[in-house]
Structures are given as C-alpha cells and as structure tokens.
Amino acid sequence: MFVLSVVVLVAALVVSLIPFATDGSAGPTSAFRAQQELDAVAFELGGSPGARYSGTLTTTGAGGPPRKVEFTDLTVASTKNAEGDITYDTSTAQYRQIGNYRYLKGPAQLWTDLFDGAPILRQLDLKVTENRWTNLRYSGLPDLGYLLSPALLAGRIGNAERIRAPSAGPELPAPNQGLPDARFWPTSDPEITAIDDDTIRVGTLATTFDPQTKQVTHIEGEFASSGTQVDIDADVTLLGADDLTAMFTDERSLLPDLTSVPAPAVPLASDAVTARGVGACTPASCPFLITATGTLDAEVAEDMRGVTGHVNYGLTTTFTVDDAAPGAVGGTCTRVVSAPFGGRTQTTCAATRLPAGTRVVRPNTAIEYLPFIDTTEADLASYLDSQEQSSELPITMERTGAKKGDAARYNDQVVGFPSSYVVRQGDYLFDGVGPEGNLIVSFAPGYAEHVTAGRFDPAWPGTALLTEQLTKQVAAAGDRDVTYVAAEPATAAALRALVVAEGIAPGKVGVFATPLTAD
Structure with a gap:
C-alpha cells in the first residue's frame, strides 16, 4: 500500500x-x-x-x-x-x-x-x-x-x-x-x-x-x-x-546490525523439508536424501517476490525400522543447513546398524528453523537517505470536492486520505504523496471498460483527458516522480502504454495495480 x-x-x-x-x-x-x-x-x-x-x-x-x-x-x-x-x-x-x-x-x-x-x-x-x-x-x-x-x-x-x-x-x-x-x-x-x-x-x-x-x-x-x-x-x-535528527542518526548507526536479521513470522511452505531413500539399504547403512528449501507459503510468495533471505534449519532425523518404536533402531542423524528463499539445499542421513532381515526403514525428521531477511548496508543506507530527504519536502494540502462510491474508497485505500483532501504540487492537484516524495494518482474501478487491446479507446473522451493530465502531472512534479495506482490490471496496462506513447522518461511515472479491498 x-x-x-x-x-x-x-x-x-x-x-x-x-x-x-x-x-x-x-x-x-x-x-x-x-x-x-x-x-x-x-x-x-x-x-x-x-x-x-x-x-x-x-x-x-x-x-x-x-x-x-x-x-x-x-x-x-x-x-x-x-x-x-x-x-x-x-x-x-x-x-x-x-x-x-x-x-x-x-x-x-x-x-x-x-x-x-x-x-x-x-x-x-x-x-x-x-x-x-x-x-x-x-x-x-x-x-x-x-x-x-x-x-x-x-x-x-x-x-x-x-x-x-x-x-x-x-x-x-x-x-x-x-x-x-x-x-x-x-x-x-x-x-x-x-x-x-x-x-x-x-x-x-x-x-x-x-x-x-x-x-x-x-x-x-x-x-x-x-x-x-x-x-x-x-x-x-x-x-x-x-x-x-537524532532519530535518523540513530537509525543510520544501526544499519550494520540490520543486514541479516531473523524474521520469525515469515511463513514457509508445509513441504519445505522432505526426505526420500537413495541407493541400496544394507544392515550397515540405509541412506536418505533430505531436501530443505526456502520455499515460502503460497499466501505470501507474491508479496515476498524480490525479497532476499534464507532459512536456517536444525534437522534431527531418527528412523522407524519395521515394527520397532520410532528411534529405537537405526541411530540418530543431526544436520544444520541453510537454504535461500526460493532455493534449496540437500544433505544425507543414513540409518545404521540395522538388524538382519530388515524390511522397511522410514525416516522421521524433526525440524527447528528460523527465517532471516537479508539486505545490504548500502541499500538500507540509500533507502534511509531517501526517507530523511522526504521528511523535509514541503507539500501543500487543500480541501476540494469529494469522489463518489468506490472512487472515494479507493482513494482512501491508496493514499490514506479522504477524497476531499488533495496535495497541490505546482498547478496540479494530486491524490497523495508516497514515502519517497512520489506524487500519487489513484484510478478507481471503471476505466477498464474503456480499454481495447491494451490501450485506452481513442474514441472515449476520457483518453484525451488522461493524456492531457499525464503531461500536466509530469510538468508539475518537477524533480519528483509520479506514481499511478490502478484498481484494475487492464487499466494499469493501458496507463503504462500511455506513458510510453507520450515519450515520458523511463522511471518518471510508475504504474501499479492494486485491487480495491473492503475496509
């Protein structure tokens, strides 16, 4: 958001x-x-x-x-x-x-x-x-x-x-x-x-x-x-x-300690650790290949896309041999491994000293783990610099008319303001401002019906108005970037096409699709 x-x-x-x-x-x-x-x-x-x-x-x-x-x-x-x-x-x-x-x-x-x-x-x-x-x-x-x-x-x-x-x-x-x-x-x-x-x-x-x-x-x-x-x-x-000033100075002093930190609540996939037999089993050794992955739970995988990190595992494997109680036969194998987010690592564990005539060996792996989120000190420093600079940017707020229905709710969702509050930059009224000083324009549901083949329909009067607005927004923004946030993916795609067609410098106008949610 x-x-x-x-x-x-x-x-x-x-x-x-x-x-x-x-x-x-x-x-x-x-x-x-x-x-x-x-x-x-x-x-x-x-x-x-x-x-x-x-x-x-x-x-x-x-x-x-x-x-x-x-x-x-x-x-x-x-x-x-x-x-x-x-x-x-x-x-x-x-x-x-x-x-x-x-x-x-x-x-x-x-x-x-x-x-x-x-x-x-x-x-x-x-x-x-x-x-x-x-x-x-x-x-x-x-x-x-x-x-x-x-x-x-x-x-x-x-x-x-x-x-x-x-x-x-x-x-x-x-x-x-x-x-x-x-x-x-x-x-x-x-x-x-x-x-x-x-x-x-x-x-x-x-x-x-x-x-x-x-x-x-x-x-x-x-x-x-x-x-x-x-x-x-x-x-x-x-x-x-x-x-x-003191807060930003203190945060800057902490950056070396924040490059690799535990993130206990990052959820892993339920099958992040698996084991399967490899090779022949003998009384001396029955080997298993254990795969530990950095696969994240599907509910957060998209949100975590681009986030760098790893998972540290402590694995303790015992074995169930035929009808014996788990762990009674076959020994214990312990391993400490690490897997990057989205990657995997493998290790082997073997049941040993098996009775003659053993028929079935099953591994039982107890897992202890902790995810970490990794970044570089340089990236954190750059981000902190942008935050401190943004905290000093002057912006003018004004009251204006209110949007209706979903448009008002989406405006609130995207920028955190009632739709009757706007931010004036130069000669243009923007919906809000982001953490790095980027000026935000929200696009509520309703534009997608005017999109044809990935572009706004040239016969729709709104297309000319959106084109005119884009030019005015870029001019008013000056050194700041403009961020478009659209409720419909088709609208976001058409806005990207419009930005390219108008020859706007790459990176000057960012376009994102975020659906309207109930609040």
Whole structure:
C-alpha cells in the first residue's frame, strides 16, 4: 500500500469550498464550521515532520486476537520512521522503523507472546531472537510508523467520508471531470461534532487540540485501516524537522546490525523439508536424501517476490525400522543447513546398524528453523537517505470536492486520505504523496471498460483527458516522480502504454495495480 509521508505546508482553501446552509441563514452550518476547524487541525498535524506519542494502540484484524501496544515518548516521522520503547503483553522492547522495514529488539518471550500458542512455535528457534534485532514482517504487531505517521493520521482524524458519504452536488470541472475519479461539490452536512472548543469528534474518534495553535494534543477512539480496527488513546506532541535528527542518526548507526536479521513470522511452505531413500539399504547403512528449501507459503510468495533471505534449519532425523518404536533402531542423524528463499539445499542421513532381515526403514525428521531477511548496508543506507530527504519536502494540502462510491474508497485505500483532501504540487492537484516524495494518482474501478487491446479507446473522451493530465502531472512534479495506482490490471496496462506513447522518461511515472479491498 502507498502512504503519505511528507512535511505538509498547509494552504487550506477551506472557506471557499464549504457549502453554506440552505435554510436561509447567512453562514455555514455548525457541522461545516466543525469541519472547517478540524481541517485546520488535521492540516497542522499533517504539516508536522513528526510527532511524539505516549499511550496505547490496539489493532484487531478479522479472526485474529487484539494486539495492544503501550508506548511512552515514541517518535514517529511522517515518512513512517519510528523510534522508541514499546510494551507488548509482559515484554518491553526497542522498536525501530525505517519506512516499510520494522524491527524489534527485546526478549524472545515477546515473539512467543505474538505467536499466541500457535503450533508453529514447536519448530521455531526463537532463542536466537533473544535481545537481537528481528524483522517484524507478518508478525501481527501493529505497524506503528504507518498508523501514527502524522500525515496519514491527519487524514484519519478528518475523514468524515468514512462515517457518511456526502451528498454530491455539481461536478467539479478539474482535474477529473467525466472520469470515474470525478469530484463533486458536497451539499450535505458532514458527520462531525464539536464537543467543546478544543475537541472535535468524527464517528468515535475524538481529537483534542490547542484552540490557538490548532496543534493536536490527544487522540482517542477508533478508526479502520486496511481491514483492521484500530483503537488509539494517546497524548500527542508535534515535532519539527530538527527534532527528528537524532532519530535518523540513530537509525543510520544501526544499519550494520540490520543486514541479516531473523524474521520469525515469515511463513514457509508445509513441504519445505522432505526426505526420500537413495541407493541400496544394507544392515550397515540405509541412506536418505533430505531436501530443505526456502520455499515460502503460497499466501505470501507474491508479496515476498524480490525479497532476499534464507532459512536456517536444525534437522534431527531418527528412523522407524519395521515394527520397532520410532528411534529405537537405526541411530540418530543431526544436520544444520541453510537454504535461500526460493532455493534449496540437500544433505544425507543414513540409518545404521540395522538388524538382519530388515524390511522397511522410514525416516522421521524433526525440524527447528528460523527465517532471516537479508539486505545490504548500502541499500538500507540509500533507502534511509531517501526517507530523511522526504521528511523535509514541503507539500501543500487543500480541501476540494469529494469522489463518489468506490472512487472515494479507493482513494482512501491508496493514499490514506479522504477524497476531499488533495496535495497541490505546482498547478496540479494530486491524490497523495508516497514515502519517497512520489506524487500519487489513484484510478478507481471503471476505466477498464474503456480499454481495447491494451490501450485506452481513442474514441472515449476520457483518453484525451488522461493524456492531457499525464503531461500536466509530469510538468508539475518537477524533480519528483509520479506514481499511478490502478484498481484494475487492464487499466494499469493501458496507463503504462500511455506513458510510453507520450515519450515520458523511463522511471518518471510508475504504474501499479492494486485491487480495491473492503475496509
């Protein structure tokens, strides 16, 4: 998922975009005044390079147990970088996050608690994780950098569209008129309540702020994120760029320790280790070939494509010989091997000292394993540099009209903002900004029906508009890259063809297909 992570300079053109009451009064309704106030607060939060949090955050996914994390003075940048100590269950550990990479250093018991009695615990070699940096991928521990990124959290506290979609009035003339992502002037009151002069509630999420500075001081309540329910109760202190220098310096000092780290929650295929007989069996020796692979579970294989890593195995093989009890005859064979992700390694084990007349020998291999995710210090340093540079980029947020239906939901999914929030860069309104400062445009369901033979139908008026938009986006982006995220694979293919046809420099506009999901 792409997310916002930038310093935001707020130029909130809110007043001119808020519809006034239709009951004959001279001003906006109380709900729209609350929206106006909340926009100022949200944009102040989103405009902060970082924030410091003290409190709790609990996530509850479909069918999974609640995951509650406590933290004090946890520093989080809008780039999703984070630093601080957290407590999960009974264990306290150091938490570090470099953009999409999350790390933990603490007692092995914390990992035991995360697996919550899962059968796989019998095979994982968790003692290796004791007070060692580990990768949190697939762990279920809340992604604190993503959930507490000030820029993303700004979108969540101001997202009244999730509570009730606004009634749509006239379609706005730019930039998406006539397209599935068209925006419309709202004509109904937002579901927002001003509890006091310093607290505004959207749904169950209450935001407390300083009425003078508009800086958030506390957030409490619930919101949904990527199919997960999030419950937050935290004090908030906004931070400037200088306040983040120590965090980036500390993360840079850790890079040598992060090049090969255990990733206990990366799941393996059920048949990652197999054994078969090779050669003839004699009373002296009955050999078996054991194959240990780095094959990942099918559910994560696509997501892990391009990720480098390996699996360390400790293999203990005993044998069942005829009707004897397992392990009673044939001896014991132990091996320590390693297999790269997607690769394999092989070793042999032999049953020995078999009774004369032995008919059947079956191997029984007990597995202890631990996956590792590998990268280079140079790659991590380059990524961290881009994160730090992105944290200093000025971006202007504005309020505009809202998209409808799936278009609004997809906009929220892709950039983490309500569709009525946009990012102005030059003369163009983008849907959002990614971790490296890339400007994001989302393409909701509905474009694919206008694709013929891998290209947008030239007879469709939208084709000319998309072509014009592409030119304007590239010009407005300047040194930044543009990222297209499309809900339909056919749309993504047609967008790639359009980028090539218009002669855009390779890499300037990236195109990705990500389906619309329920939230």
